Each structure stands twice: as structure tokens, then as C-alpha cells.
Amino acid sequence: GENVEQHPSTLSVQEGDSAVIKCTYSDSASNYFPWYKQELGKRPQLIIDIRSNVGEKKDQRIAVTLNKTAKHFSLHITETQPEDSAVYFCAANINQAGTALIFGKGTTLSVSS
């Protein structure tokens, strides 16, 4: 079945720096890769997603890149701010037609001012 590995598990940056979180997946049939942000004590919320027919997607300060050949995808946050501090999860769909997701173990991002 699908397996998603996420690195690093923790990441500390200074305000204004960039942050990069990387994920790899095992099932070449996966074709949907969302990223969720979870603030302390809150629910996970979608921040950006990418489908396998594109290699990169941007939304203001966040971007996601996908390398289907290598089966890895990454989240890039530029000009980090303290409010970006949270746990970030990557995920991949279990099968090509489905919406069920397998999540990575999460990355705790700390942005210090």
C-alpha cells in the first residue's frame, strides 16, 4: 500500500527565512498531493495541493513542487512569519480514483522573530 515519508520532523527558522519540507511516496499510481497545516489544538486545514499533471503550484508565499519520476514532492514557504509556526502534513491519495489519503508524520515548523 501507499507509504508517505516526511522530513524533517522539526524545523526552526528565523522570521523572513525560507522553509522547505520534503515528502516521498511509494505508490506510483498516486496522483493527488495535498498539504495540511495544523495549529496547536486545532484541526488540520488544507493550505495547498498539487495534482500529477503539473510540476509546480504557487499561492502567495507558499509553493509546492512535484517530481513524479522520483516520487517526491516538497512544500516551500518563503518570507516566513511567526504565524507560520505549526505542524505541516503532506499526504498522497491511496489510489488513482479515490480521495482517501495517507499522511506523512508531520513537520513541526517554528518561526522565531
Place this chain on the structure above:
Amino acid sequence: DAGVIQSPRHEVTEMGQEVTLRCKPISGHDYLFWYRQTMMRGLELLIYFNNNVPIDDSGMPEDRFSAKMPNASFSTLKIQPSEPRDSAVYFCASSLARFQETQYFGPGTRLLVL
């Protein structure tokens, strides 16, 4: 729309007791997912439904866990009997049946089994 609704938000119970968690998905959503979140194991998919029918329950850890969806607006996750290792945050999420749509999570139920 109020979003995905879960109840109770917090549950403290003693080992051996039955626990029932409830979820109301977003109106019109055809998929409903139950997740368990712990520090050790992260966010695990337990079971999901499509149009009220269970599709994949391979993530349900043991026979002590069961889930039902009697109609499009209500689902339950039951643990009987509960054990301390079941302590976790349980999330319900829903999405539209269209191709690869966003999953919207509920606020979660924080369960503590003593």
C-alpha cells in the same frame, strides 16, 4: 455551512467502558473519513465511507472499533471496550465525490481512557 461537526469535543472515560464518537459531515459531501491522531503514530486513516457505504476499514485497529453511517448526515465511531492505548484525538473529515477534492476536517474529539 457550519462545517464538519463532531461531538463530544472531549471525552474522559474509564477502561472497559463503551465510547461513541459522533460526526455530521458537510451537507452534500459524499465521502466521510475517520482518523486517529497520536504523537507516536501521527494521523491514521481508520475507515471511510462513500454514500454511506464503508469502502475501506483496513485501518481499524481492532475488533473493538466499529463505525456506522446510517444516513448521509450522521456517522458514529464506537470503541467497546475502551483501553488506555485508545487515548487520542479522533477526527472526522468529509469531501465531495468529485475527483480528488479537499477533505474538510472537524474539530476533533479528544479521548482520554483512564
